[in-house]
Amino acid sequence: MRIVVTGGAGFIGSHLTDALIGQGHKVVVIDNFITGSRKNLEHHEGSDQLMIVEHDITKPVYLAEKIDRIYHLASPASPIDYQKLPIQTLKVGALGTHNVLGMAKHHNARILLASTSEVYGDPEIHPQKEDYWGHVNPVGPRGCYDESKRFAEAIVVAYRDYHKVDTRIIRIFNTYGPRMRLNDGRVVPAFVSQILKNEDITIFGEGLQTRSFCYVSDLVRGIMGVMECNYKNPINLGNPSEITIKEFADKIISISGAQRKMVYCPLPVDDPQRRKPDISLAMSILNWQPVVSLEEGLKLTIEWAGKNV
Ligand code: NAD
Numbered sequence: 001m002r003i004v005v006t007g008g009a010g011f012i013g014s015h016l017t018d019a020l021i022g023q024g025h026k027v028v029v030i031d032n033f034i035t036g037s038r039k040n041l042e043h044h045e046g047s048d049q050l051m052i053v054e055h056d057i058t059k060p061v062y063l064a065e066k067i068d069r070i071y072h073l074a075s076p077a078s079p080i081d082y083q084k085l086p087i088q089t090l091k092v093g094a095l096g097t098h099n100v101l102g103m104a105k106h107h108n109a110r111i112l113l114a115s116t117s118e119v120y121g122d123p124e125i126h127p128q129k130e131d132y133w134g135h136v137n138p139v140g141p142r143g144c145y146d147e148s149k150r151f152a153e154a155i156v157v158a159y160r161d162y163h164k165v166d167t168r169i170i171r172i173f174n175t176y177g178p179r180m181r182l183n184d185g186r187v188v189p190a191f192v193s194q195i196l197k198n199e200d201i202t203i204f205g206e207g208l209q210t211r212s213f214c215y216v217s218d219l220v221r222g223i224m225g226v227m228e229c230n231y232k233n234p235i236n237l238g239n240p241s242e243i244t245i246k247e248f249a250d251k252i253i254s255i256s257g258a259q260r261k262m263v264y265c266p267l268p269v270d271d272p273q274r275r276k277p278d279i280s281l282a283m284s285i286l287n288w289q290p291v292v293s294l295e296e297g298l299k300l301t302i303e304w305a306g307k308n309v
């Protein structure tokens with residue numbers, strides 16, 4: 001197939017591109033490198049299976065050759081990135097998603113939107129199931145990202161129902177692995193880089209907030225499974241094993257064998273207190289669940305980061 005990946009030069013997008021190329025597909029990456037990098041795809045240089053189009057997807061783009069699938073991942077994703085780029089974030093969720101839906105309609109291609117657990121906001125239901133509508137502050141510091149993705153889901157459903165475009169929606173929970181930018185502010189690269197640079201570990205708040213971390217290879221397998229399944233409503237993808245940030249810091253310190261001090265910093269405004277996906281839908285529809293343990297995934301990430309600090 002000929003497959004478009006928007007945001008294909010980013011962390012998840014580049015791993016997805018690797019997997020699609022590995023299956024023999026031709027991939028067209030559309031990326032403006034605002035938070036991604038060509039370096040994430042340099043190992044495909046010279047391959048006729050990959051074409052990179054440098055383009056801001058908030059502006060229309062027309063591809064002449066027939067497209068079969070579109071994975072729409074373009075968007076700043078880390079809290080530091082989207083708070084620095086609030087307008088670009090809102091535009092890529094709204095105008096960017098509109099443009100790729102137009103492309104899907106034109107080519108009669110199936111399109112998958114990468115949405116997020118942030119549509120649930122600071123959730124009052126635990127664990128989060130797909131039928132939960134969320135608890136989002138539209139005017140808080142996370143509003144630009146959360147509402148961008150909520151709008152994106154809404155316009156995908158509108159194109160599905162009105163124009164009969166073949167759509168899929170995934171809600172990704174915290175995912176980590178090699179190629180995350182070590183300074184993107186997210187907790188995994190932050191702690192990994194602090195370990196490697198001999199710095200204190202920065203715990204926000206008391207570290208009692210929880211997250212559930214999914215290794216990127218598990219996620220990519222899930223994303224491709226959703227694209228090829230017949231279910232058209234949102235599906236959660238993530239690892240349901242929940243851990244507090246303090247426990248996570250303890251774990252990464254013990255895995256690395258390093259001695260590090262923890263320092264406590266103010267908790268960011270609207271930081272979700274608990275997050276854990278209910279993945280029973282993905283398990284029943286795709287027979288999918290994560291298989292990489294946090295220990296294993298962190299070792300691989302630390303090993304990669306050690307070569308890239
Ligand atoms: P990332 O920042 O590494 O990748 C995003 C990519 O999109 C980058 O290459 C960036 O340059 C590109 N991009 C952004 N705006 C663009 C635009 N206007 N035009 C073209 N390209 C643009 O982030 P990631 O972690 O790989 O996230 C990928 C997707 O998955 C995002 O949509 C994000 O919202 C979603 N997601 C990620 C996580 C996670 O834990 N990593 C969790 C939930 C959702």
Ligand code: UDP
Nearest residue numbers: 079185186187188190202203204209245271
């Ligand atoms: N966090 C932390 N120290 C850091 C970076 C993040 O304690 O140096 C916390 C943050 O407050 C949040 C959790 O780790 O509760 C996950 O943050 P991240 O930015 O990775 O993503 P989020 O899930 O909040 O979008």
